[in-house]
Amino acid sequence: MEYRRLGRTDIDVSVICLGTMTWGQQNTQDEAFEQLDYATANEVNFIDTAEMYPVPAMEETFTATETIIGNWLEKRGRRDDLVIATKIVGPAERFAYVRNGPRLTRAQIHEAIDGSLKRLKTDYVDLYQLHWPDRNSNFFGKLGYVHDENEDFTPIEESLAALDELVKAGKVRHIGLSNENPWGLMKFLELAEKNGWPRVVSVQNPYSLLTRQYEVGMAECSIREDAGLLAYSPLGGGALSGKYLGGARPEGSRVAKWPQYFGRYQTENGIKSTEAYVKLAKDNGLDPCQMALAYVNSRPFLTSNIIGATSMEQLKTNIGSANITLSDDVLAEIEAIHQKWPFPCP
DSSP: OOEEEOTTSSOEEESEEEEOTTBTTTBOHHHHHHHHHHHHHTTOOEEEOOTTOSSSOOTTTTTHHHHHHHHHHHHHOOGGGOEEEEEEOOOOGGGTTSTTSOOOOHHHHHHHHHHHHHHHTSSOEEEEEESSOSSOOSOTTOOSOOOOTTOOOOOHHHHHHHHHHHHHTTSEEEEEEESOOHHHHHHHHHHHHHHTOOOEEEEEEEOBTTBOGGGTTHHHHHHHHTOEEEEEOTTTTTGGGTTTGGGOOOTTOHHHHOTTTOOTTOSHHHHHHHHHHHHHHHHTTOOHHHHHHHHHHTOTTEEEEEEOOSSHHHHHHHHHGGGOOOOHHHHHHHHHHHHHSOSOOO
8 A cells, every 4th residue: 555645744644545425324334344444454544534424414314424433443443543534514505404504613613523523432633624615616516706795704714723723722633625726725825824823734625537627726736735635536426437327327326316416427528438438447457446546546646545435345446446557558548538528527
């Protein structure tokens, strides 16, 4: 397993990070324990979760994933060997059941971390991330920024000062962002330097063969500022496995169970490019999932690739991508497909 430095910290994380958003909904606690046991036995030391998991988020399952991880940590006693990351929910009307409407205010940040620590059964998290901005911005596939002079949002200064308090209290070691853009990342870094507050060490954004917008503005920021990408949905919600091609909807898959939530990677051009990527992999004797993940692993702005699985077979395949190096010919073919269908799934 390859390890990479997390920002400007003294922490090295595995290039494969174990994502957990299916635990408590698509996966039982026993299945989650099996995934954790296998991943850690295969040198994965990085686990990512969030208070809103499992996904799709629902009031009746909210926080269930953190509870499962806490139960595993309690039984295995592996806390000091692992890097645990979690997130606080950003504002959204459909999360009105979270703290009477989630915001990234000082009070809510303190309340949220205390809840996460209790569920995770730990005194600290290694990485605490803002799941998405408090302000209106381009995230979750939104294109075209529309500015609102009268927008009411929590000032970044308030959020960052609260995170500083968590670090000083020993509840959080380092901080990160998620679903952010270049302006947001650079603003957090500017305020941190100005006020002596903690520095952002990572950005968790979508990145895959179908979603390469990170390369446009964020990649340079990540490299120059040592705030690397934690890539989520590196298989395009499972699309790049090819299992949804031809209109297939395998029983138990998230697209079959919740089509209203998982249409992002089922666009016309997304399907065409997926067909091309899957064919390229098979023509070169590669597993489509491993080719897609190996491409993400190879990016110079990447810190860690967050994989997820609902079966052990999927998990083993995905972790195995860490051992795959793509040839120059395959990389060239990937770029040719990307030029034909650039950014098919925003």
